[in-house]
Amino acid sequence: MANYKNLIKTAASYGLIVAAGLGAGYAVNVVPAMLKPAYVEGDYSAYFPNAQTKVVLYGTSWCQYCAKARDYLKTNNIPYVDLDIEQSEQARRQHAALGGGGVPVLLVGDRKMTGFNPSALQSAIKELGG
Missing domain, CATH: 3.40.30.10 (Glutaredoxin)
Structure with missing residues (x-):
C-alpha cells in the first residue's frame, strides 16, 4: 500500500514537471508577441x-x-x-x-x-x- 502511494506521488510530480515545462515553452513563444507594439x-x-x-x-x-x-x-x-x-x-x-x-x-x-x-x-x- 505504501509503495502504491509513493508511485502515485512520483507520477503526480512528473506530471507537474511536464505541465510546467509545457507552460514555460508556450510562454516563451507567446509573451514576446504580447509585449511587441501593435505598430x-x-x-x-x-x-x-x-x-x-x-x-x-x-x-x-x-x-x-x-x-x-x-x-x-x-x-x-x-x-x-x-x-x-x-x-x-x-x-x-x-x-x-x-x-x-x-x-x-x-x-x-x-x-x-x-x-x-x-x-x-x-x-x-x-x-x-x-
Whole structure:
C-alpha cells in the first residue's frame, strides 16, 4: 500500500514537471508577441505608389492572415494596394527593406503593422480619417 502511494506521488510530480515545462515553452513563444507594439510609426511615403494611396498590404496568396486582412479591408470598403511578395521582385525588395519578418505587412499612413491585428488596423484607418 505504501509503495502504491509513493508511485502515485512520483507520477503526480512528473506530471507537474511536464505541465510546467509545457507552460514555460508556450510562454516563451507567446509573451514576446504580447509585449511587441501593435505598430511602428515612421515615414513610409516612399512605399506608396501615389499620393492617393494610404494603405499598402505586402502578403502572399497562401497566408491566412493576409486573407483576413484583405477581407477586412474589402468589407470596410477601404481602398488598398495589394502586393504579393512571391509574385513581384519589387514587392519582395520593399518588404525586405521594411524589415520583412513575416506577412502580412500593412502600411497605413505613417504606421507599419506586421501581422493582422483588427483593432490596430481599425485605429490606423480611423487616424487617416477613414
